[in-house]
Amino acid sequence: MKNKSIERHQTLREKILESIRDAILRGSLRAGERVSEPELAERYGISRTPIREAFRQLESEGYLTVVPRKGAVVTALSERDVEEFYSIKSILEGYAANLAAQRLSDKDIEKLEAINNRLAKLASAGDVKTFFRVHNEFHEHFIRASGNSRLLELIQQLLKKFDRLRIASLSLPGRMEISVQEHRKIIDAFRQRDSETADLLVRKNAAYGGQVLIQSMNND
Incomplete structure (x- = not known):
């Protein structure tokens, strides 16, 4: 049961990663735009933990910038x-x-x-x-x-x-x-x-x- 819960957690995180990456590359999420944690939690029916993990990874890949007390915004490219x-x-x-x-x-x-x-x-x-x-x-x-x-x-x-x-x-x-x-x-x-x-x-x-x-x- 525990393994299934971990797998689901990882699958959801991958889904969120893919969804945000695609939206940024397509231009439907633009530089400076906020990516809402509560909105994603509601859409996928999950806790915010996998979302925060996804945000951290996307920040390391240069897609997002996580600003304290403001949340995640799409990183501008220069x-x-x-x-x-x-x-x-x-x-x-x-x-x-x-x-x-x-x-x-x-x-x-x-x-x-x-x-x-x-x-x-x-x-x-x-x-x-x-x-x-x-x-x-x-x-x-x-x-x-x-x-x-x-x-x-x-x-x-x-x-x-x-x-x-x-x-x-x-x-x-x-x-x-x-x-x-x-x-x-x-x-x-x-x-x-x-x-x-x-x-x-x-x-x-x-x-x-x-x-x-x-x-x-x-x-x-």
Whole structure:
């Protein structure tokens, strides 16, 4: 009985997380708008504990800001946030690609190709959520191959905090298809054991993600 109660608690928390993330990404919850704890508790017929847990996670992912005595509000994104995140991401991931180019086995490269082929299908289907998850697998695979565990840890911490920016960028028209094309070039560089080109391509990939997001923010 206890396990069922824990499972229900976790399922509800996931539902709330998904619902708020989607509303923010769709734009039905806008920057600065309050997300009501009592309203969610009433809608789902639950206590506020799983809601507060969901809010804490969404705050760590950059979706919400929890203000004492005011509650949770949707975090505003600035151009500076985007520029700073993508410039750091490009340096760290570029360095990881540089190291990985000399360490990836033929089997690793085959795995990267298989992941990218899956991404191509997901892009055609317009499945951003699954694309985002599989896209993370692609990058994590070569970052792990760099052999630098501290670097992997730093990148993972950074990415978790800026999931919202990355999903927003991948959601833009044509962005998923371009990402698949960029990955093909990166795989070619890995196949040739060309550290310099792999580094440059991964940096360009990250920089482009930031540029298109800033462009879309300016067009809103």
